[in-house]
Structures are given as structure tokens and as C-alpha cells.
Amino acid sequence: MVSTENPAPSFPKPEFTGAEAGLQEFPSSKSRSYNYFKPRKMRATVYEDxxxxxxxxxxxHLSQGWIYGFADGPGGYPKDWTELKSSDWHRFLDPNEEWEQTIYRNNSNVxxxxxxxLENAKKAGAYRNWAGSWVRFVERHLGAWMHAEHGLGMHVFCSEQRSAPTNMINNAIAVNTAHKLRFAQDxxxxxxxxxxxELAFDGSVHRSVWHQDPVWQGVREAVERLTAIGDWAESLFAANVVFEALVGVLFRSHLVMQVSARNGDYVTPTLVGAGEHDYERDRSYTRTLFGMLTGDETHSAHNKQVLGGWLDKWVPVAAHAARELQPIWSQPQEKVVTFAESWDASVNGLRTLLSELSLDEPKGLA
Known part of the structure; x- marks a missing residue:
């Protein structure tokens, strides 16, 4: 006889297993304030958070591996996108502690x-005191430098900021990008x-100077070669350590900032000084990053060898660009600094930076 009673419904029984990430012990696992990382100080800063x-x-934390990938290679942030190696890329923290709020606040203040x-300069008629040769200098050479800043921001740093293996490094490079693009816009x-x-100022001549003037072709070549680097760390090192020290600081700080006032111009230094301040901050995180790599307990020797090779490759390029600029030192009416003095100051700045990174000076730097 067949039973007409309906069988009791059955349901799958849940099996509770310990997820790997949930079972891990983290620095604040037993704290009321929970973090997956150990702060640099007693409490985490907003930047770290x-x-x-x-x-x-x-x-x-991704125990299952990267959750996305590329069609022609590994997923996520491949470490072989640079020749340099680190025992722990996550050890890098930006000494400037730049995050979204600071980016907007600092740039808006500048x-x-x-x-x-600029408004005060126009009201005071400050441009009337400019020497005629200085007007030509600003329209041609400061205008040409705008292209170098934009090229570095848009095509060098902007392309780097996705490639580094941690968010902290990429964030610092992204701020570097914003600095360059803002200064170019300034x-x-x-x-x-x-x-x-009221000046007889040709605001369009900078384009022909950048493309055709012989003194700028070394700088243009250097910037264009920087845009073609595939290794993100080489790109950052060549731009921020070598090119900026030997060309950027040479032009901005050891020429424009030195001679502007003697030629009746008290406006341009405030503008160019903002760009120099940007570079001081960008050099700070660059020094911290590469200092971490040259001091790595496992890969120090390898990294120093690679960086030494990059110095041998890029110092001649930057030095050539700098020396091609030499004729413009004689163009202002009041010449308070020679190219030799400016070059020596730039070289000494690079030497100091290399010493801080425990790197040997490349041959032919002097």
C-alpha cells in the first residue's frame, strides 16, 4: 500500500568554515579600532586610513589571488612591470601624506x-618695469618650458601612476602628475x-621655439624619450631624479629665479617658485621610495646595480639637454649668474640626492 503522506521537506545544511582572511591575525585584531595594517605611529593617520x-x-589579503587579469599576462599589478625588486612594496608610505583632501587643498591654495x-601685478602696472630683453626671454623660454612641464605630467607621470604595485606608490605619483599639469596650466x-x-608680448611664439629653436631641442628630445620608457620605476627615476635635477631645477631655480628681479620682474618668481615647491614635495616621496629599495635587506645589491645602469643611461641625455640651453643664460640684460655656476649647483644637488640614496656618482657627471 502506497503512503499518501507527504515526505518532510529537506534543506541543505549550511556548513560554516573559517574563511582564510577572517582567521588571520592582524595588528588590530583584538582592538576596538580595527585595521589590517600597522600604523607608522601609535594611531593611524587619515592618510594611512x-x-x-x-x-x-x-x-x-586576496587569498584567492587576483580577481581580474589581462588577456596577455598575469592579473592585478604585476611586479615584473619594473626591473627593481622589493621585499615588501607596501612598506612605502608617502612622507607628504597626500590624499584626496590634501591634493585639492594644496593646489587650490597655490x-x-x-x-x-597676477591681479596685483596688473593693478600696479608691474610689467612696465621689465627690460625689453626680458620680455623676449619670458615669451620664448618660459613659454617653451610650459611644454616640458605638460609633457612630463601628461605622458610620463600620468602613465606611471597605474603601474606601481601598491596604491600608496600610485597615489604619490598621481599627485606628482597633478603638480605638473597644474604648473603647466599656470x-x-x-x-x-x-x-x-601693455607689453609687446607675442603669446604664440613659444610653440615655434619648442619645435624649432636649437637650444630647446635637447630638452624636447629628453622629454620625448622619457615618455617611451616601459618600466614605471625607470620612468620615475629618470624623470624625478635625473632630468629634474639636471634640467628642471637648472632652468627654474638656477636661472629664472635668479635673474628675474634684476630685470625688473617680481611677478615671474612667484609663479616659478610654486613649481619649485611642487618638485620639493615630489622629490621627497621619490627619495623615500628609492631609498627603501636601495636599503632593501634582500634586494639592495640588485637594485643599486639596476639604478646605476639607469644613471649611466639617462645622465648623458639630461646633461646634453642642459648644455644645449647654455646660450639663453646670456640673453637677459642683467646677467647675475653664469651657466657654469647654475650647472655646478644642479650637479651638486644631484650628487646630494644620489648620496642620500647610497648610489655611486655616474662617470662624466661633472
């Missing part, structure tokens, strides 16, 4: 100050202001 582990990787300076707006002033 909003940047650390925003992009985790399999070496820290832009506000520059705008006030120079462009300054060019427009001068074009509309």
Missing part, C-alpha cells in the same frame, strides 16, 4: 596665491595674461 590596503594584493599675485594662463597686457 584612506590609502593603505585600498588596493590589496595576494601577498596581503592657484589662489598665483591669481592674487604658465599657460600667465602667457595669456602677458599677451593681453
Amino acid at each position: 584612506v590609502t593603505f590596503d585600498v588596493q590589496p594584493d595576494p601577498e596581503r 592657484v589662489r596665491q598665483i591669481q592674487l599675485n 604658465l599657460a594662463l600667465y602667457n595669456l595674461d602677458l599677451t593681453e597686457s
Whole structure:
């Protein structure tokens, strides 16, 4: 006889297993304030909270491996995108502690100050005191430098900032990108202001100078070669350690900042000084990053060898670009500094940076 009773419904029984990440012991596992990382000080800063582990990787929390990948290679942030090696890429923290709020706050303060300076200069008729040769210098050479800043920002740093293996490194490089693009924009707006002033100022000549003037072709070549580097760390090292020290600081600090006032110009130094301040901050994180790599307990010797090779490769390129600029030192009416003095100051700056990174000076630097 067949039973007409309905069988009791059955359901799958849940099996509770310990997820690998949940079973791990973290620095604050037993704390009321929970973090997956150990702060540099007693308490985590806002910078650490909003940047650390925003992009985790399999070496820290992604026990299942990268959750996305590329069609022609490994997933995530491959470490072979640079020849340099690190025992722990996550050890890098930006000494400037840049995050979203600081980026907007710092750049808005710079832009506000520059705008006030330009408005005051126009009201005071400050441009009337410029020497004629200085007007030509600014329209040709400061205008040409705008292209170098934009090229570095858009095509060097911007392309690097996705490739580094941690969010902290990429974040610092992204701020570097913003600095360069903002400074290039500052120079462009300054060019427009001068074009509309009482000066006989040609605001379009900078394009032909950048493309055709022989003194700028070394700089142009160097910037274009920097854009073609595939290794993100080589690109950063060649740009921020070598090119900026031997060419950027040479032009901005050891020429424009030195001779502007003697030629009746008290406006340009405030603008160019903002660009120099940007580089001081960018050099700070660059020094910290490469110092971490040259001091790595496992890969120090390898990294120093690689960086030494990059110095041998890029110092001649930057030195050639710098020496091609030499004729413009004689163009201002008041010449308070020679090219030799400016070059020596730039070389000494690079030597100091290399010493801080425990790197040997390349041959032929002097």
C-alpha cells in the first residue's frame, strides 16, 4: 500500500568554515579600532586610513589571488612591470601624506596665491618695469618650458601612476602628475595674461621655439624619450631624479629665479617658485621610495646595480639637454649668474640626492 503522506521537506545544511582572511591575525585584531595594517605611529593617520590596503594584493589579503587579469599576462599589478625588486612594496608610505583632501587643498591654495599675485601685478602696472630683453626671454623660454612641464605630467607621470604595485606608490605619483599639469596650466594662463597686457608680448611664439629653436631641442628630445620608457620605476627615476635635477631645477631655480628681479620682474618668481615647491614635495616621496629599495635587506645589491645602469643611461641625455640651453643664460640684460655656476649647483644637488640614496656618482657627471 502506497503512503499518501507527504515526505518532510529537506534543506541543505549550511556548513560554516573559517574563511582564510577572517582567521588571520592582524595588528588590530583584538582592538576596538580595527585595521589590517600597522600604523607608522601609535594611531593611524587619515592618510594611512584612506590609502593603505585600498588596493590589496595576494601577498596581503586576496587569498584567492587576483580577481581580474589581462588577456596577455598575469592579473592585478604585476611586479615584473619594473626591473627593481622589493621585499615588501607596501612598506612605502608617502612622507607628504597626500590624499584626496590634501591634493585639492594644496593646489587650490597655490592657484589662489598665483591669481592674487597676477591681479596685483596688473593693478600696479608691474610689467612696465621689465627690460625689453626680458620680455623676449619670458615669451620664448618660459613659454617653451610650459611644454616640458605638460609633457612630463601628461605622458610620463600620468602613465606611471597605474603601474606601481601598491596604491600608496600610485597615489604619490598621481599627485606628482597633478603638480605638473597644474604648473603647466599656470604658465599657460600667465602667457595669456602677458599677451593681453601693455607689453609687446607675442603669446604664440613659444610653440615655434619648442619645435624649432636649437637650444630647446635637447630638452624636447629628453622629454620625448622619457615618455617611451616601459618600466614605471625607470620612468620615475629618470624623470624625478635625473632630468629634474639636471634640467628642471637648472632652468627654474638656477636661472629664472635668479635673474628675474634684476630685470625688473617680481611677478615671474612667484609663479616659478610654486613649481619649485611642487618638485620639493615630489622629490621627497621619490627619495623615500628609492631609498627603501636601495636599503632593501634582500634586494639592495640588485637594485643599486639596476639604478646605476639607469644613471649611466639617462645622465648623458639630461646633461646634453642642459648644455644645449647654455646660450639663453646670456640673453637677459642683467646677467647675475653664469651657466657654469647654475650647472655646478644642479650637479651638486644631484650628487646630494644620489648620496642620500647610497648610489655611486655616474662617470662624466661633472
